[in-house]
Amino acid sequence: xEGRLRKLxxxxxxxxxxxxxxxxxxxxxxxxxxxxxxxxxxxALSLIDQEVARLQKSPISDKDFQRALNxxxxxxxxxxxxxxxxANMLGEYLVLSGDxxxxxxxxxxxxxxTPADLQKAAKQHLNKKxxxxxxxxxxxxxxxxx
Amino acid sequence: MKQLxxxxxxxxxxxxxAGPKLLYEEDPTLLTTTIExxxxxxxxxxxxxxxxIANTIAELMLRGTQSKDRATFQSTLERMGGxxxxxxxxDTIEFSGQVIKENTDAFLDLVTEFFTKPAFNxxxxxxxxxxxxxxxxxxxxxxxxxxxxxxxxxVFAGTPLERPTQGTLKTLKAIQLKDLKERYxxxxxxxxxxxxxxxxxxxxxxxxxxxxxxxxxxDGKATPSPLISLKIPTEPTLxxxxxxxxxxxxxxxxxxxIVAQEPDRYDLYLGNFxxxxxxxxxxxxxxxxxxxxxxxxxxxxxxxxGSLSKQKGLFMVYTTPSIEFTTKSLFKILNMWDSYLExxxxxxxxxxxxxxxxxxxPFGFDSANKRLGWKVMSELYDVPILSPAEYESKVRxxxxxxLVKRLKKHHTPRGWIISIVADAKVIQKQLxxxxxxxxxxxxxxxxxxxxxEQIIE
Numbered sequence: 001x002e003g004r005l006r007k008l009x010x011x012x013x014x015x016x017x018x019x020x021x022x023x024x025x026x027x028x029x030x031x032x033x034x035x036x037x038x039x040x041x042x043x044a045l046s047l048i049d050q051e052v053a054r055l056q057k058s059p060i061s062d063k064d065f066q067r068a069l070n071x072x073x074x075x076x077x078x079x080x081x082x083x084x085x086x087a088n089m090l091g092e093y094l095v096l097s098g099d100x101x102x103x104x105x106x107x108x109x110x111x112x113x114t115p116a117d118l119q120k121a122a123k124q125h126l127n128k129k130x131x132x133x134x135x136x137x138x139x140x141x142x143x144x145x146x
Numbered sequence: 147m148k149q150l151x152x153x154x155x156x157x158x159x160x161x162x163x164a165g166p167k168l169l170y171e172e173d174p175t176l177l178t179t180t181i182e183x184x185x186x187x188x189x190x191x192x193x194x195x196x197x198x199i200a201n202t203i204a205e206l207m208l209r210g211t212q213s214k215d216r217a218t219f220q221s222t223l224e225r226m227g228g229x230x231x232x233x234x235x236x237d238t239i240e241f242s243g244q245v246i247k248e249n250t251d252a253f254l255d256l257v258t259e260f261f262t263k264p265a266f267n268x269x270x271x272x273x274x275x276x277x278x279x280x281x282x283x284x285x286x287x288x289x290x291x292x293x294x295x296x297x298x299x300x301v302f303a304g305t306p307l308e309r310p311t312q313g314t315l316k317t318l319k320a321i322q323l324k325d326l327k328e329r330y331x332x333x334x335x336x337x338x339x340x341x342x343x344x345x346x347x348x349x350x351x352x353x354x355x356x357x358x359x360x361x362x363x364x365d366g367k368a369t370p371s372p373l374i375s376l377k378i379p380t381e382p383t384l385x386x387x388x389x390x391x392x393x394x395x396x397x398x399x400x401x402x403x404i405v406a407q408e409p410d411r412y413d414l415y416l417g418n419f420x421x422x423x424x425x426x427x428x429x430x431x432x433x434x435x436x437x438x439x440x441x442x443x444x445x446x447x448x449x450x451x452g453s454l455s456k457q458k459g460l461f462m463v464y465t466t467p468s469i470e471f472t473t474k475s476l477f478k479i480l481n482m483w484d485s486y487l488e489x490x491x492x493x494x495x496x497x498x499x500x501x502x503x504x505x506x507x508p509f510g511f512d513s514a515n516k517r518l519g520w521k522v523m524s525e526l527y528d529v530p531i532l533s534p535a536e537y538e539s540k541v542r543x544x545x546x547x548x549l550v551k552r553l554k555k556h557h558t559p560r561g562w563i564i565s566i567v568a569d570a571k572v573i574q575k576q577l578x579x580x581x582x583x584x585x586x587x588x589x590x591x592x593x594x595x596x597x598x599e600q601i602i603e
Contacts, residue, residue: 013276016284036280047338063225077177082513138287139391146198 005031008047014039020048029125041135055122059115072110076103166360168353169521171344173514179250179345179352180515181243181257182522183359186340187333188237189311190371190457196320197306198278198313203326204232204239206274210265219260228253228259234311237455238526239372240332247346254355262362264330271323279318286598289396289567292387294450295601296565297400300385301460305374315603335366342522344514371485373457378402382480382562385594387601388570393473394442395568396464399479399563403461406454406527412540413552414448419503420495421486422446422463427498429486430463434478440471455527461557472568472578485558490550504538570595 009015013036020031035045060068080086094100157446192199208230210216223230228245241261245253285291295310302308309317339360343352378401404411415423422430422445430444443466448454450462461485467475491499511517524531532540574592581589 010277011273013280016277016281022548034284037283063221067221067225070246070249071224071229074178074227074229074244078244081176081178081515084509084512 004051005033005048008051009033014044014047018044021117041137045133049128052122056119056126059119062115065115065118066114069110069113073107076107129137156551165353166341166356167339167525168349168356169340169342169518170349171187171348171514171518171521171523172349172350174346175346175516176344176346177247179243179245179247179253179347179520180343181258182243182253182342182518183257183261184340184342184522184526185239185334186237186338186368186371186526187239187329188235190236190306190374191333192313192317194306194308195317196313196325197309197317198311198330199321199325199329200234200239201312201319202239202274202278202321203329204234205278206271206326207241207260207264207330208232208268208275209270210267211259212263212265214259215265216267216270219256223253223256223379223421226252226256228256230257235452235455236307236311236457248292249345249347250352251355254352254496255358258355258358261334261359266323266327266330268323271326275318275321278312279315282312282315282318282602285602289387289389289392290398292389292598292601293396293398293464293565293567295461296385296387296596297462297563297566299601300383300563300565301376301378301400302374303377306372307374307457308597312351333369335364336360337366337368339363340522340525342518344518371457376402376458376460378558378561380558381560382564382590383593384590385563385596386564386570386573386592387565387567387596387598389567389598390569392568393469394466395469395475395566395573396466397472397476397479397564397566399463399476399562399564400450400460401557401563403448403450403459404454404556405456405458406523406529407456408454410552410556411448411454413544414556416496416499416541416544417486417549417553418446418448418461418489421482421498424499424502427484427502429495430465430479430580433482434467434475436467436476437575438471440475440478441465441467453523464562469568469572470576472566472573473580476566477580478566480562487553487557487559488550490546490553493546496544496546496549500541500544503541504534507537508534567598 003019005018005020015033015035018031018033021027023030031048033048034043035041035044035077068123080089089103090100093102095104099105189197189198189200193550206220210219214222226245226249228243228249230241230243232239232241235242241257243253243257285295298310299308312318313321339358341356343356345352404414408414420428422428425431425445428445430446435441435445444464445463446460448461448462450460451457463479465475465479511520520531523529570592577590577592
C-alpha cells in the first residue's frame with residue numbers, strides 16, 4: 001500500500017517496511033519501521049516527525065481522506081468475511097465497550113469525519129511529550145552496540 | 147432420460163465455451179469482491195542465475211500501467227477501496243485483490259489495465275530492485291528464514307529451487323528489465339491463465355468484465371512447471387549457520403514430503419497432527435516445550451514450502467530452543483521421531499486427531515474466500531474436494547497399522563537435513579558433550595558452517 005510512511009521511508013530505500021496504526025493496546029498509536037542496512041533510526045525518526053508536523057499543520061486532501069475512508073471499509077468488510085472473524089469482532093467490541101455493534105457504528109462515524117477532524121486529532125495525540133521511542137540495534141562482534 | 151439429456155447439454159456447453167477459465171463463488175451477503183488471477187508459471191522456470199524474475203514481474207506489474215504512473219495507479223486503487231498484491235511461488239505468479247462491492251466494476255477495469263498494459267517502467271524497476279535487495283539483506287536478521295534457506299540449498303542444490311522465490315543478492319542484481327518483459331511475453335497467455343472470483347454479483351456480470359483481459363491475451367498452451375527431485379541423504383546432515391552470541395537457536399529438520407495428490411496424505415496428516423502438527427496437544431509440544439521447557443516454538447508440517455502442489459515438498463520439524471538446549475532438543479526430537487516411525491500413535495492420540503480433524507474440516511468452507519481457495523487448489527493440482535461426510539469417512543477409517551505402513555513408505559529414520567542457526571562454537575561444544583559416550587564415527591557431526599551472508603548471496 002502507498003501510505004505516506006511507505007513513500008517517505010521504503011521507496012527511497014531507508015527502510016524495508018514502515019507503518020503506523022493504533023496498536024492492540026487501545027491507548028497506544030504505534031509507528032513501526034524496519035530499517036535497511038546502513039540506515040540510522042535517527043534519520044527515520046526525523047522523517048516521521050516531519051510528516052507528523054505536516055499532518056498537524058494542514059489538513060489532508062479530500063482525495064486522501066476518501067482513500068483512507070474506503071481503505072477502512074475494505075479492512076473491516078474483509079475482516080468479517082468468515083463466521084469466526086465476525087464473531088471475533090463482535091466479541092471484542094462487546095468486551096471492550098459493552099456494545100457488540102460498536103465496530104459498525106465506528107465505521108458510520110468515520111463517514112461523518114472531515115480532514116479537519118484528523119488534523120485536530122493529530123495535534124492532540126501525536127505529540128513528543130507523550131511518546132516513547134524504542135530502537136533495537138544489532139550488536140557488533142564482542143557485544144558492543146553499533 | 148431427462149437427466150441424461152441435461153448432462154449432455156452441460157457437457158457441450160463446457161466444451162464450446164471459449165472464454166476465461168473462471169472459478170466462481172457467488173454469495174449475495176458479501177460486502178467485497180475478491181479476485182485471484184493465477185498465471186501457471188513460477189520461479190522454477192527462472193534461469194538459475196536469475197532467480198526472482200517471476201516474483202519481480204508480479205511486483206513490478208502493480209507499479210504503474212501504460213497510462214497511469216505508479217502514484218496515480220495506487221491512489222486510484224486505494225480511493226476506490228481496493229487492494230492488490232502480487233507474488234510468485236515455485237509454480238505460479240499470482241495476483242490477488244479485494245474491493246468494496248460498490249466499486250467492483252471500476253476495480254475490474256483497473257485489474258484489466260495493469261494485467262494487459264503494464265508499464266514495465268525503468269525507474270520503477272530500479273526502485274523495486276533496490277527495495278528487494280534491501281529486503282533480502284534483511285533476511286540475515288530472521289533466523290527461521292536463514293535456517294529454511296540453508297535447508298533449501300541442500301535439498302535442491304543445483305536446481306532452480308535452490309534459491310528463494312524472491313531471489314538472492316546475486317540473482318537479483320543479474321535481472322534486467324528486458325528479462326521481465328520477455329517472461330511476460332512468453333508466460334502471460336490464455337493457456338496459463340486461471341481466474342477465481344468471490345463476489346455478491348452474478349457470474350455473468352464478472353465474466354463479461356474478465357473477457358476484456360482474456361480477449362487481448364495471446365493463445366498459448368499450458369506449460370507444466372518442471373518437477374525437481376529432492377536430494378535427501380541417508381544419514382543426518384547437519385549444517386550450522388553461524389550466528390555468534392545468539393540467545394536462542396533455530397533448528398529446522400527436513401526430509402522428503404509429499405505432493406498434493408498423494409493418496410496417503412490423510413493418513414500422514416492424521417499422524418502429524420498428534421506428532422507435531424497441532425500446537426498444545428502434539429507430542430513434540432507436550433514433551434520438548436511442556437515437560438522439558440527447552441523451547442518456545444515447536445512443530446512439524448508437510449507444508450514447509452507453502453501449500454502442497456505437484457512438486458514434492460519437504461516434511462519439516464522446527465523449533466526455537468534456548469541456546470543451552472539446542473542440541474538436547476535436536477537429539478530428543480530425533481529420538482521421538484524414531485519411536486513415532488516405529489510405533490505410530492496411541493489410540494487416544496488417534497481418536498483426538500480424528501475428532502479434531504473431522505470437526506474442524508467444515509470451518510475450511512465457512513466463507514466464500516475459503517471455498518474459492520479450495521476450488522483453486524483443486525483445479526491447479528487435480529485434488530478432489532471432499533464433502534464433510536466423505537472426509538469423515540476417510541479420516542475415521544485410518545488405524546495405527548495403516549499409519550505406520552504409510553510412515554515407513556514415505557519417511558526414513560535418519561534421512562534428515564538439519565540446519566541450526568546459532569553460535570557454531572557453542573553447537574560444536576554441545577555436540578561433543580551430548581555424544582561423549584558414542585564412538586566418534588557414529589556421532590552427528592557438523593557437515594558445513596555457513597555465514598548468514600552466504601545464504602543470501
